[in-house]
Amino acid sequence: MATPAIQIGATGVDAARLVREIQDSVAARLQAGDFADPRLAQAERHNLPFLQNDEAFLDYYLQCLREAVTVDINDFEIRERRGRLAPLLVAFKRTIWKLLKFYTYRLWSQQNQVNGLLLAATEELDRKYRDRLQALEARIARLEAERSRET
Amino acid sequence: MARAARIAFLAPRFAEGATVGGAETLLRRLAEHAAAGGREVTFLTTCARDHFSWANAVPAGRRRVGSLDVHFFPVDEDRDIAGFLRVQNLICAGARVSRADERAWLRNSVNSRALYRHLETEGGGYDRIVAGPYLFGITGSAARICPDRTLLVPCLHDEAFARLDIMRELFHTVRGTIFNSEPERELAERLYGALPGRVSVVGMGLDSLTGGDPGAFARRQGIAGPYLAYSGRREPLKGTPLLQDYLELFRARTGRDLKLVLTGSGEIAPAPHVIDLGFVEEAVKHEVMAGAVAFCHPSVNESFGIVLMEAWLNGTPALVHAGGSVLPYHCRRSGGGLWFRCYPEFEAELSILLENTALRDRMGAAGRSYVQAEYSWEAVERRLFAALDAD
Numbered sequence: 001m002a003t004p005a006i007q008i009g010a011t012g013v014d015a016a017r018l019v020r021e022i023q024d025s026v027a028a029r030l031q032a033g034d035f036a037d038p039r040l041a042q043a044e045r046h047n048l049p050f051l052q053n054d055e056a057f058l059d060y061y062l063q064c065l066r067e068a069v070t071v072d073i074n075d076f077e078i079r080e081r082r083g084r085l086a087p088l089l090v091a092f093k094r095t096i097w098k099l100l101k102f103y104t105y106r107l108w109s110q111q112n113q114v115n116g117l118l119l120a121a122t123e124e125l126d127r128k129y130r131d132r133l134q135a136l137e138a139r140i141a142r143l144e145a146e147r148s149r150e151t
Numbered sequence: 152m153a154r155a156a157r158i159a160f161l162a163p164r165f166a167e168g169a170t171v172g173g174a175e176t177l178l179r180r181l182a183e184h185a186a187a188g189g190r191e192v193t194f195l196t197t198c199a200r201d202h203f204s205w206a207n208a209v210p211a212g213r214r215r216v217g218s219l220d221v222h223f224f225p226v227d228e229d230r231d232i233a234g235f236l237r238v239q240n241l242i243c244a245g246a247r248v249s250r251a252d253e254r255a256w257l258r259n260s261v262n263s264r265a266l267y268r269h270l271e272t273e274g275g276g277y278d279r280i281v282a283g284p285y286l287f288g289i290t291g292s293a294a295r296i297c298p299d300r301t302l303l304v305p306c307l308h309d310e311a312f313a314r315l316d317i318m319r320e321l322f323h324t325v326r327g328t329i330f331n332s333e334p335e336r337e338l339a340e341r342l343y344g345a346l347p348g349r350v351s352v353v354g355m356g357l358d359s360l361t362g363g364d365p366g367a368f369a370r371r372q373g374i375a376g377p378y379l380a381y382s383g384r385r386e387p388l389k390g391t392p393l394l395q396d397y398l399e400l401f402r403a404r405t406g407r408d409l410k411l412v413l414t415g416s417g418e419i420a421p422a423p424h425v426i427d428l429g430f431v432e433e434a435v436k437h438e439v440m441a442g443a444v445a446f447c448h449p450s451v452n453e454s455f456g457i458v459l460m461e462a463w464l465n466g467t468p469a470l471v472h473a474g475g476s477v478l479p480y481h482c483r484r485s486g487g488g489l490w491f492r493c494y495p496e497f498e499a500e501l502s503i504l505l506e507n508t509a510l511r512d513r514m515g516a517a518g519r520s521y522v523q524a525e526y527s528w529e530a531v532e533r534r535l536f537a538a539l540d541a542d
Contacts (some may be wrong), residue, residue, distance in 0.1 A: 015487070022496060047474075060493055
């Protein structure tokens with residue numbers, strides 16, 4: 001049986017091992033769809049420059065974008081903080097929203113198309129550059145092997 | 152090994168009051184301990200307080216500050232700020248700039264001809280000139296005046312500026328380099344190859360703390376639930392917008408009422424669960440850290456991580472971004488913290504820390520032991536004096 005990374009009574013914590021176990025568990029949860037949440041793409045926007053050299057992160061971020069690609073058109077909670085007038089203002093805003101909702105359909109359907117096209121283009125670019133890098137790496141390895149044979 | 156008796160420390164700003172940049176604090180503390188160790192120490196700096204405007208804010212001249220003889224020199228006011236920003240923006244955007252542009256950028260950074268004149272006439276009287284951080288014109292220019300006496304304290308980050316040719320020249324010009332951590336040294340060798348002269352890893356010492364009351368801050372503020380702590384500048388490079396986004400999503404996804412308490416300077420988007428204390432006294436900062444469920448340090452640009460060490464001294468575990476090399480290095484070695492690459496890992500790790508008090512205590516204690524063993528002033532002074540006296 002594997003020893004757990006945290007042992008009560010032990011002198012310290014094997015943080016590397018604990019992080020590895022958490023990463024494995026998160027990978028399994030990602031596979032299972034536990035993080036299929038459109039809000040992740042928004043939360044990860046500041047993380048892109050931090051992990052630009054991490055290919056796994058780009059895969060994950062593209063997955064986040066797939067979740068977030070469709071505009072949320074559900075009704076939303078209308079709030080108002082202006083004290084006594086709040087119930088009246090909320091009722092007014094609800095009415096306006098009901099009246100105008102229909103006119104947003106064309107906008108969001110176009111926005112969804114644009115989002116989908118941009119995501120597809122990003123995925124295609126990613127695939128294209130990966131293939132190209134792989135081809136270049138294979139070519140370098142072949143040239144190095146040939147050179148070592150010649151010398 | 153001859154003892155370096157007369158030492159000048161040089162930084163673009165002097166850490167005093169609200170001027171508390173990490174590099175400035177580091178150089179001041181090292182200078183104070185060198186003085187306490189019987190060296191004759193002079194601190195050379197500028198009259199600037201603000202690291203954006205570099206406006207001369209304090210009078211020029213000499214002043215005794217504690218054990219230090221501090222010389223304040225005026226910043227040159229004929230900087231071409233537009234030219235500086237033009238090149239800086241290009242560098243930040245990852246563009247390759249010419250050598251002439253690199254030099255112009257450094258020339259229009261913070262400089263002080265008065266300080267350079269002092270070094271030209273008096274520099275020979277110092278056995279060592281300990282200068283940093285690497286990014287500013289004043290450090291590079293000073294190092295070029297007395298290269299054989301200069302020990303560079305770069306506080307190096309993995310960023311576009313570090314890849315400039317002038318920086319490579321700087322590292323290869325000086326007598327030696329004093330790094331804050333092993334990953335910082337490794338980064339320098341990756342960028343500039345094997346460094347000439349004496350290379351040391353010193354870091355900064357931390358004063359031990361007497362056990363404070365971890366619940367004092369929360370009681371005073373009326374905070375009933377758990378909170379995360381962050382301390383330092385709030386800006387994208389430090390990862391604070393990322394932390395805010397992550398925390399908001401964590402609250403929404405888990406339904407936990409977890410707050411964020413911040414100390415330090417800079418803007419932060421207001422939210423009901425964000426408690427911004429601004430610049431506070433050290434004692435308050437330590438109380439905030441001591442009562443937190445974890446200290447979150449989402450920056451990937453650190454050469455040491457002073458606030459991480461302070462959080463550990465307060466017995467608080469850390470949650471750091473895996474994208475940098477230094478903070479995860481400290482967490483791995485100490486067992487005092489966890490590191491995350493993306494939101495799902497952040498959520499999983501934070502949930503574990505929230506649910507497991509025994510783990511939190513154990514990690515906090517491991518962090519504290521690490522700081523006491525590696526970054527007590529006794530240990531740091533030993534490394535610092537060896538670096539200063541090295542032939």
